[in-house]
Amino acid sequence: MIGQLPTTITIKDTEWAIRSDFRVALLIFQAFGDPELNDPEKSEILLDCLYEDSDLLPVDDLVEAHRKALLYLDGVSDETTDGKPKTNGKKMFDWVQDEQMIFSAVNKIAGCEVRSLKYLHWWTFLGYFNEIGEGLFSNVLHIRQKRATGKKLEKHELEFYRKNKDIIDLKNRLTEEEQREKEELLKLLR
Secondary structure, three states, X not given: OOOOOOOEEEEOOEEEEEOOEHHHHHHHHHHHOOOOOOHHHHHHHHHHHHEOOHXXXXXXXXXXXXXXHHHXXXXXXXXXXXXXXXXXXXXXXXXXXXXXXXXXXXXXXXXXXXHHOOOOEHHHHHHHHHOOOOOHHHHHHHHHHHHHOOOOOOHHHHHHHHHOHHHHOOOOOOOHHHHHHHHHHHHHHO
16 A cells, blocks of 8 residues: 555565564664675574564465565565566665764754664665765765776865775675685785
8 A cells, every 4th residue: 555664574465574663674784794694594684583473484485585575675565566676786885884874864864863763664764765865975875886887086076085985995894714814814925
């Protein structure tokens, strides 16, 4: 129904209650970005975090539950899609790395500190996020997009990039093992 925010997901004619607060979605995205977790672990976290009774999901329904969970996180009602989650190609932001910029921009749109709210539906948060206008985060995204597509930065953008490289460049998070290997290699090179 138009204007309704989903609190359930239908899987094979059965309604499954979901945790629809934005914090749950952000927790899932944090897990998705964790290099220590493999894909099956990330999938388990997705289902366990989103579905209130994930332990009761029939094994035969897990693939559909996973697919519909991803659609929900994309802000897509399964009645309005071809069944495929949206993909945007290259990664332009990181929910963890960009957290402070994202919340600052979302708070500006929402007119309040959203983290202080007891509850805010994920799709409402996503709506605020999609309306982010001029500001630090949009400048950072603009420069990331230009660099990702090989477009030349304007003089003022290049200056901004040089001064703010630490927040503009997306960090590659390493597993503990990868970090140890990197440190060992750096020791050898010194």
